[in-house]
Amino acid sequence: MTDASPPLFYPCSVSQKGVVRFLLIYGLIVVGAVVIRVDRFPLTWVPMYSVYKLKSESETFSVHHKDKKQAYKGFRATHADGAQSWVSREDLNIPGRNMWRLYYQRAFGRPPPKYTHANANLDRLSRWVRGLAKGETNLKTNWRRRLITLVNRTLGHAPGDPRFIVRLEAQRDTNIFDRESFEVVKVRSRTAVIKWKTAWEERW
Amino acid sequence: MSGRVTRLRGELRDFFFTGFSAESLGLLRICIGLGLLLYHPFQFESFKNFSLGGAHAYYVEPIWYFQALGIDHNIPEITLVMFVVVMLATLGFALGFFTRTSIVLLLLSIFYLKGVRDSMSGDVHHRYLVIFHVLLLFLLSRCGQVYSLDSWRRGFRQRIEAWEASWPIKTMQVYICFFYFAGAVAKLRVSGMDWIDGGERIQKLLLLRAARFGIEDGVPAGSTIAFEMAQIPALCLALAMSTFVFEFGMPILLVVKNVWLRLLALSGVAFFHISNYVLASVKFLLLPIVFLVFFDLKPIFDRIRSRVGFPPAATDGPPPLAVG
Numbered sequence: 001m002t003d004a005s006p007p008l009f010y011p012c013s014v015s016q017k018g019v020v021r022f023l024l025i026y027g028l029i030v031v032g033a034v035v036i037r038v039d040r041f042p043l044t045w046v047p048m049y050s051v052y053k054l055k056s057e058s059e060t061f062s063v064h065h066k067d068k069k070q071a072y073k074g075f076r077a078t079h080a081d082g083a084q085s086w087v088s089r090e091d092l093n094i095p096g097r098n099m100w101r102l103y104y105q106r107a108f109g110r111p112p113p114k115y116t117h118a119n120a121n122l123d124r125l126s127r128w129v130r131g132l133a134k135g136e137t138n139l140k141t142n143w144r145r146r147l148i149t150l151v152n153r154t155l156g157h158a159p160g161d162p163r164f165i166v167r168l169e170a171q172r173d174t175n176i177f178d179r180e181s182f183e184v185v186k187v188r189s190r191t192a193v194i195k196w197k198t199a200w201e202e203r204w
Numbered sequence: 205m206s207g208r209v210t211r212l213r214g215e216l217r218d219f220f221f222t223g224f225s226a227e228s229l230g231l232l233r234i235c236i237g238l239g240l241l242l243y244h245p246f247q248f249e250s251f252k253n254f255s256l257g258g259a260h261a262y263y264v265e266p267i268w269y270f271q272a273l274g275i276d277h278n279i280p281e282i283t284l285v286m287f288v289v290v291m292l293a294t295l296g297f298a299l300g301f302f303t304r305t306s307i308v309l310l311l312l313s314i315f316y317l318k319g320v321r322d323s324m325s326g327d328v329h330h331r332y333l334v335i336f337h338v339l340l341l342f343l344l345s346r347c348g349q350v351y352s353l354d355s356w357r358r359g360f361r362q363r364i365e366a367w368e369a370s371w372p373i374k375t376m377q378v379y380i381c382f383f384y385f386a387g388a389v390a391k392l393r394v395s396g397m398d399w400i401d402g403g404e405r406i407q408k409l410l411l412l413r414a415a416r417f418g419i420e421d422g423v424p425a426g427s428t429i430a431f432e433m434a435q436i437p438a439l440c441l442a443l444a445m446s447t448f449v450f451e452f453g454m455p456i457l458l459v460v461k462n463v464w465l466r467l468l469a470l471s472g473v474a475f476f477h478i479s480n481y482v483l484a485s486v487k488f489l490l491l492p493i494v495f496l497v498f499f500d501l502k503p504i505f506d507r508i509r510s511r512v513g514f515p516p517a518a519t520d521g522p523p524p525l526a527v528g
Contacts (some may be wrong), residue, residue, distance in 0.1 A: 046383060064416065
């Protein structure tokens with residue numbers, strides 16, 4: 001039986017000293033990511049569910065109502081030629097959960113949690129590393145522009161096409177709960193309307 | 205002072221370089237590999253909604269490495285192929301067949317599939333972080349040289365020292381404990397004591413998950429238990445405090461030698477993840493498969509072998525310990 005030649009990617013097994021050096025560098029990277037709030041896979045500062053601001057003065061909780069049928073039916077679209085249609089989950093060919101998030105959150109300008117994590121209560125070191133002034137937002141984007149852009153691109157429409165979608169609509173109900181009785185005291189309805197702007201063509 | 209430093213260095217060296225044998229490493233590879241065969245379908249089950257031959261969905265926010273590579277839309281056929289790759293690579297990893305190649309393919313396919321899932325609506329999930337680091341450490345270890353098809357195929361006869369087997373497993377333990385600890389630090393850092401105060405954070409989360417699909421005549425379309433629990437502030441406060449206690453306390457596991465205490469503590473954490481899934485649909489349900497790294501599987505394997513009529517294999521490593 002022959003001894004196998006040293007396997008690939010195994011410099012650390014040469015000696016304990018090599019392993020110690022690796023562990024120091026690895027530890028530095030992992031801990032460093034936590035210290036300066038890096039959240040890029042495979043590094044993280046584990047920010048999940050960390051953001052919360054106490055609202056004891058408020059007498060109510062609000063919960064957006066996700067109607068799966070409504071979300072899967074999709075956005076009400078108006079095309080450049082004036083025609084109207086629906087852009088459904090099947091049209092976009094995306095999973096159901098992603099469709100809810102696009103429909104009930106991004107359409108209303110609400111960012112994903114990673115933006116909330118990235119912007120919440122930045123300490124001095126995290127701001128310094130990113131070159132941010134106090135109070136300056138770390139991450140922000142125009143979700144409505146992105147949404148109408150991705151819908152058009154997915155369906156193969158470009159600016160100037162008669163079928164180019166110039167307006168998207170989404171509707172959302174919010175149940176307002178009484179903090180004491182947990183009963184729904186009010187239902188608030190909102191419609192998100194995203195209109196295509198000519199200025200956005202530059203970034204198409 | 206130098207005496208203390210020398211003592212500390214000695215203790216760290218003992219911690220990282222002792223406690224496990226080559227067989228422990230091999231068995232851990234098999235068990236975690238088999239666990240991952242369940243983990244991947246659970247994490248990517250939403251991909252069943254993709255229609256092959258359907259639209260190539262553009263991403264609302266490509267994950268950072270997709271941005272760097274210019275990948276801005278999904279091709280369902282490629283995603284399906286990568287899912288097959290991830291499952292085959294996991295099987296190869298578990299069986300120890302071209303182990304290192306399997307782990308590399310596994311990591312690359314995880315990057316891709318996670319990228320697809322997280323780029324669709326911009327929500328970046330964190331369920332593969334611990335898995336990634338565990339796999340990375342397996343990649344750097346000699347896990348493919350024992351209880352593996354590679355060892356049978358290539359006839360490895362080079363002895364794997366206990367320190368070579370121990371340091372990857374101990375590093376996995378440290379990472380897992382640090383992961384939970386960092387979670388607690390993040391909560392304090394961002395929200396301070398608001399996170400615990402009155403249990404409101406937990407209350408809001410439970411209510412959100414219970415009522416997000418609607419509520420009719422006071423009955424939520426989601427979890428009724430979560431809805432009921434949200435109405436007990438003392439319970440929500442207790443849950444918030446216990447979350448902090450276990451997350452901050454995880455590093456203590458590194459110095460607990462008693463098997464049963466470890467098992468009790470990790471069962472509690474597993475219960476935490478199960479509850480989160482049942483009450484709030486948080487999909488860390490199967491993450492507890494990685495808790496196997498806190499136990500030496502060799503004595504358990506030997507006991508099973510002797511019960512089914514095979515004597516324990518002779519080892520060159522240290523005397524078997526139930527915990528490393």
